[in-house]
Amino acid sequence: MELLTLIDLAGSVALLLWGVHMVQTGVQRACGARLNSLLARMLGNRFQAFLTGLGITAILQSSTATGLMITGLAARGQLDLAPALAVMLGANVGTTLIVQLLSFDVSSIAPAFVLTGVILFRRSQGAWRDSGRVFIGLGLILLSLRQFLMLLSPYTHKPELTAVLASMNSHDLAAILLGAAITWISHSSVATVMLVTTFATSGTIPLETALALVLGANIGTSINPVMEGSRTDPTARRISMGNLLVRCVGALVLVPALPFISALMARLEPDAARQVADFHTLFNVGLAVMMMPALTQYARLMLRLIPNPQESQQSSPGKPLYLDRLLLDKAPQLAIGSATREAMRLCDLLGAMLSAMKDGLRTTDPNKAGAARPLGNAMEDLGAAIRSYLAGLDPDTASQPEMERAEDILAFCTQMLHAEDIVERSIVPMVQKMARQRIVLPPDLLRPVLSMTQQLSHNLNICATVLLGRQTQENNPLSGQKDFFRDVEIEATAAYFERLRNQSTEPGSALEQGDAALVGETATYQLTLLRDLRRVNTHIVAAASYPLVTEDEQLFLGKEAPNAPAPSAGEPSSVAPSIKADTES
Incomplete structure (x- = not known):
């Protein structure tokens, strides 16, 4: 594979990530406060929490963003750990919906999305302008995936690549590790699953290896919040580690059954792309079905594994506790x-x-x-x-x-x-x-x-x-x-x-x-x-x-805030001026 092709592939993945970023920021700008309010209201029970996580993640196209919103509510004491984990189970299912959509050939509507987004962005203000960002982001996602698959298709039957992938046949654990590594590096389970779909459709890898790679992609997308999250906030660590642990255990449990599962899915669905997408969704739905009844006990386990620090604030009062x-x-x-x-x-x-x-x-x-x-x-x-x-x-x-x-x-x-x-x-x-x-x-x-x-x-x-x-x-x-x-x-x-x-x-x-x-x-x-x-x-x-x-x-209900007094002459100061200049009172 030529260097230029590798750069093109990396650029396609970068364009995909940027498209997801535009969708996420557009939704947050348009209705971020309403999403937080909805999230806080819809967490009365585990089933509601699961559906809320699924819906918000389907809108944001980022389980990480949903996890951060949940962490904020939990850290403020507005949400217990058990419903927070239920939201993450729903978020895991929500991330599979875009793969379900992309398993069909919908790339032809990408230009229409971009055109609609540009019109809304240039001609509108407020929420409609932010909606334009969402449409542009969706168009970029579809365009990047089409470009990614087009660049990769000539190499699917290359002897060198075929030999490397064939070495993982009947080595499902190695395939899981490879899928997790690719997803962790690319920060996108969607890109990894679509890559696996391409290989499976072309016959480069057998279905069993493709399913193992999908399991690895599910683990890899849960590693990033653990690696990049706050190491001082135990609430954030419990949620991210709890989600990662569930997926790891679920993947390991399925490894012995992958030959049977692949044979069953091959009989039920002849299309390889649909087989990969359906397994991706069914894996996360299955985890949710198994974990929902046991979330209370699982939350207690996470509290024991990651207890609250006893003297963190007293021993180091100047150390920030909540800045993630x-x-x-x-x-x-x-x-x-x-x-x-x-x-x-x-x-x-x-x-x-x-x-x-x-x-x-x-x-x-x-x-x-x-x-x-x-x-x-x-x-x-x-x-x-x-x-x-x-x-x-x-x-x-x-x-x-x-x-x-x-x-x-x-x-x-x-x-x-x-x-x-x-x-x-x-x-x-x-x-x-x-x-x-x-x-x-x-x-x-x-x-x-x-x-x-x-x-x-x-x-x-x-x-x-x-x-x-x-x-x-x-x-x-x-x-x-x-x-x-x-x-x-x-x-x-x-x-x-x-x-x-x-x-x-x-x-x-x-x-x-x-x-x-x-x-x-x-x-x-x-x-x-x-x-x-x-x-x-x-x-x-x-x-x-x-x-x-x-x-x-508004604190001042239609009145301007009083001007802040400036420090008196000669008064010592240990801080730089703020963004807003102080004025004389």
Whole structure:
């Protein structure tokens, strides 16, 4: 086989994959949110879950995309493992439908699909434009397969190729491994099964070997989610590994029966292409029939095989837990949901830093407040991971609202990290300095600081609620908190000067006894802490000001979001500017 022919074959496979990608992205752009909503509603029982997985995969032409959607629901606690595995059984059947269609000669309608898609894409907007992408993708799939088979047909009777394939006769395990390897490399079970169909139709390989190659293709298409999926999310690993294990066991069970099955199918269906396609479908239907009654027990087995990590977050709080890069191209909406979950962890880490600072105010041990520093480093690491993850979103795959949502999450993270800078670089060193000097604020000076800290923790909870899109007030729910912090600072400043005036006019006061410096230094610490806590609140309010919810959940209900305040002059920052530039409030 010439090098040019190999390049042509590789190009045909690449065109097939690109066609599948266009179908998937077109469907997701046109009705991605509705598909997720439908998926969440139709999982009441295993049978519904199976049919839902079958239908969505038939539309998306990708069991991987369906698996990612299911993983997102399961990771959020909206779906148990047993129905998730039922969806994957349905998805496995759904991927066989395109092979059933292509087993007939439908390549002649490919130009009509492409023409229809181009017209819709160029003349329409919104969902119709995205439908044009779907038609173009379907046309490319048919064209690529026709080109692939045309290029391969002259070589089906080549002695060299025939000798290689003949060596697998009566070696079904070797054929299974070869089929799995080809599918894993090409990332397409459709291409592998159509290749097998070509060999079987031309008589290059016997039907038994063709069926073994199909079993390998089913295993190979389940390997990719395991290899490319998140290694830190146990939910994703259970679903992908559970699906792979079912197919591996099913294939091994059928190996001894392949001679009988091939003879039976040869009697029932004379067309070799139909024999391969029907076996591909019947294998996955058979797995579903056998596994559906035992899914509860199988889910328990997967939970034992892949348990939840016990101390992953405590031992490494800055390590992302939910960022799966496979979601970026396959399911951008779920990728944004994963980034949102990580952004909420920034709120938790900042709250823990404030708690450590508060503990340090009550003691002369500098290590109490110093416990906030590792948390600050973890926030910076996590923020960098979120930025890097969202930068990987493809504008061609994600819709415009999804890209805007990603920008809002980046802006949210930027404000959280500005607040972290203030706590780590200003507040914590000051509290540690006070501890080393054996200075503890008296109750009347400590009370405003603790009041601000408590309010900051409350504001962080509200900020996290806004991030989740559960806040429906017309205005930013934290906008009034600026007045509270300003009033506390003004009252503390007035009390400080009032105390100085009283001490300067009373005989035997601290000023006359030489304690004025100590009184002034203690009050200065308090006022500086109050000022810095107020700055922290400014960034929390700014984070809650971004329109972080979808159009049907608009936080500001027809009102523009308040502009986020820019950091004050000279304020340290550990993060790069977000996509949206901060403006003065």
